[in-house]
Amino acid sequence: MTYNVAILGASGYTGAELVRLIATHPGLQIVGLSGNSKAGMAMADVFPHLRHLDLPVLTTIEDMNFDGVDLVFCALPHATSQAVISELPKTLKIVDLSADFRLRDPADYEKWYGKGHAATEMQKEAVYGLTEFYRDQIKAARLVAGTGCNAATGQYVLRPLIEAGVIDLDQIILDLKAAVSGAGRSLKENLLHAELSEGAHAYSVGGTHRHLGEFDQEFSAIAGRAVKIQFTPHLIPANRGILATTYVQGDPDSIYSTLKAAYADEPFIEVLPMGQHPSIKHIRGSNFCHIGVVADRIPGRAIVIAALDNLTKGSSGQAIQNANLMLGLPETEGLMLAPVFP
Ligand SMILES: NC(=O)C1=CN([C@@H]2O[C@H](COP(=O)(O)OP(=O)(O)OC[C@H]3O[C@@H](n4cnc5c(N)ncnc54)[C@H](OP(=O)(O)O)[C@@H]3O)[C@@H](O)[C@H]2O)C=CC1
Numbered sequence: 348m349t350y351n352v353a354i355l356g357a358s359g360y361t362g363a364e365l366v367r368l369i370a371t372h373p374g375l376q377i378v379g380l381s382g383n384s385k386a387g388m389a390m391a392d393v394f395p396h397l398r399h400l401d402l403p404v405l406t407t408i409e410d411m412n413f414d415g416v417d418l419v420f421c422a423l424p425h426a427t428s429q430a431v432i433s434e435l436p437k438t439l440k441i442v443d444l445s446a447d448f449r450l451r452d453p454a455d456y457e458k459w460y461g462k463g464h465a466a467t468e469m470q471k472e473a474v475y476g477l478t479e480f481y482r483d484q485i486k487a488a489r490l491v492a493g494t495g496c497n498a499a500t501g502q503y504v505l506r507p508l509i510e511a512g513v514i515d516l517d518q519i520i521l522d523l524k525a526a527v528s529g530a531g532r533s534l535k536e537n538l539l540h541a542e543l544s545e546g547a548h549a550y551s552v553g554g555t556h557r558h559l560g561e562f563d564q565e566f567s568a569i570a571g572r573a574v575k576i577q578f579t580p581h582l583i584p585a586n587r588g589i590l591a592t593t594y595v596q597g598d599p600d601s602i603y604s605t606l607k608a609a610y611a612d613e614p615f616i617e618v619l620p621m622g623q624h625p626s627i628k629h630i631r632g633s634n635f636c637h638i639g640v641v642a643d644r645i646p647g648r649a650i651v652i653a654a655l656d657n658l659t660k661g662s663s664g665q666a667i668q669n670a671n672l673m674l675g676l677p678e679t680e681g682l683m684l685a686p687v688f689p
């Protein structure tokens with residue numbers, strides 16, 4: 348069985364990644380692609396690395412024909428996404444990659460995104476897209492909200508540990524390095540090569556990053572009480588990848604065995620042997636997340652490090668994993684590619 352899919356925002360980084368992955372997916376066929384400033388262009392002219400594929404020309408969303416489309420991937424900026432999705436035919440299944448439907452409470456959305464939500468009913472209907480933890484709801488969902496890429500990385504480490512009660516909930520520090528493609532393809536001064544290469548800097552320092560809304564929502568629900576973590580992201584001169592170093596208080600062996608057990612049957616989450624830790628070079632271009640646990644020299648503390656690719660497991664790969672579930676396809680279909688190395 349092959350399902351027809353359309354990609355809104357196909358001229359952006361996550362849109363291009365969706366096309367790259369779907370190109371070898373046996374159950375999905377691309378029937379529509381949208382752009383904004385690039386509407387009217389051939390994908391090969393926007394993304395020469397996709398030249399070998401026979402793809403529809405980019406159209407505006409208004410000109411897109413949704414007849415016969417089974418599922419839409421929405422890879423648009425937040426705020427635009429909620430406006431577009433609320434106007435789409437209600438028969439469509441939708442996987443949204445933006446931040447618009449991740450937070451269940453409209454007040455939380457306003458707090459972290461600085462603007463009221465324009466589709467609060469759909470916000471309530473949406474299922475959070477961290478596949479390993481929402482699998483059953485995702486299978487039954489019409490609208491799935493892909494997670495933030497930083498938020499996904501931190502949650503893969505912390506959710507099982509919070510659930511199992513093996514760490515001190517008030518002493519969690521998440522220090523994260525994010526590659527530049529996480530910021531999208533539009534021009535931004537601080538992302539120019541001369542300003543980014545050979546450098547590195549923190550951003551959203553002091554607990555202001557929007558993904559804290561996701562951490563607060565998810566961790567507090569698991570713990571049954573408010574959990575606030577300390578989180579500082581850093582921009583690094585790499586194209587893809589997220590490396591999250593988490594400092595936690597708890598017995599390192601219990602932390603390791605909790606993570607090992609939590610992910611024993613997960614096809615995309617690899618817990619490395621105790622004492623080893625991951626690198627973004629080892630997951631690049633793949634849907635895998637690697638997690639490593641190292642005991643600190645200070646007794647009762649551990650360092651847990653996770654790596655994933657923001658454009659695959661952090662967005663487009665996760666989106667396809669969720670689409671597979673929503674369409675009744677095998678969850679791993681089209682996603683078992685090995686990482687690109689070196
Ligand atoms: N990059 C990442 O690692 C991750 C991104 N996300 C989220 O996924 C979404 C897409 O991200 P990304 O691909 O990086 O973004 P890009 O900036 O690379 O792409 C944005 C896309 O949206 C289109 N677009 C922009 N404005 C409008 C508009 N007003 N109307 C219609 N289309 C519009 C652009 O069209 P055009 O170029 O033709 O003008 C382009 O196709 C965002 O919400 C982002 O936050 C989530 C997780 C990770």
Ligand SMILES: CC(=O)N[C@@H](CCC(=O)OP(=O)(O)O)C(=O)O
Nearest residue numbers: 445446495496497525526529530
């Ligand atoms: C390097 C960089 O800027 N990364 C982005 C995360 C990308 C992501 O997950 O984006 P959304 O939450 O917008 O979907 C950031 O930290 O804001």
